[in-house]
Amino acid sequence: MNATLSFFFLKLQAMALLVFNQKLQALACFEQMLVQRPDNFYALASRAHVLAQLGRKAEALAAQEQLAARHADNLAAWFNLGYMLEEAGEHARAEEAFRRVIGIDPKMDRAWYGLALVLIQTRRFDEAVAALKKNTELQPMSPFGWYQLARVHVDRQEPDEAVKIIRHLKGFEPKVAAQLERETGLLASPATPTS
Structure with a gap:
């Protein structure tokens, strides 16, 4: 089987496994896909997502960091990384990720909201007010x-x-x-x- 067909088959297999809630088996498919195409966005994102669903937070965070590093201009990669870092209590790094998203697209209201949450948690209320005003302006x-x-x-x-x-x-x-x-x-x- 040629490489393209093999990759496509693994992707279909992983999707079918997820439909039947077979997350560990789907994760194995994503890992095999990444052996063939280490930078594939779908495989990287899916691996991070499934690891998070399995409760393997440290591995999920590492996988999301890898995704953001390999797809540096992707809003979703950075936004999800910011969310995961905020959830992990890594406020400085979460702030950096949300600011990265805003740098790519200043109109992404959810990134302003995520940034505000991080600023609130670090008791930087003046900056949080500014971020929340931007969020409510974009999503009134x-x-x-x-x-x-x-x-x-x-x-x-x-x-x-x-x-x-x-x-x-x-x-x-x-x-x-x-x-x-x-x-x-x-x-x-x-x-x-x-x-």
Whole structure:
């Protein structure tokens, strides 16, 4: 069997194994694919993903780092690396990965959000506010950035700013607004429509 056909067969086999939740066997297929094509994006990404699903976090992180190194301009590779590093508590490296994504595509709202989470965890609230404002500018109807922004304002002892956000959320995400009111003890009157 020629190399191209062999690679294609391994890919189909891995996909079928994943359908039937045979992750270890699929992982073996990805490893064989990487022997044939060490830089193949699909095989590298799939290996990292399956390792993470198996709970083998250190190996998954190493595999994701390898993917990002070999595909340096790929947003998904760097974003997923940032997410994994943030989850592992490696804040400085996670920040670097999210900033790499933003450098490639400044309009990737999820990267701004991920960066903000890292900045919050390192108590760099001023920078977190800037990142969250960028996230909410890019994704104004998503409650996640607004929620975190309100929480940061509370942490910065700026209850008036948090109340403004809660009021804003009442206009399109009343459940999130109510959750913030419960968590912070801040009450916001409903948003008043402008004429």
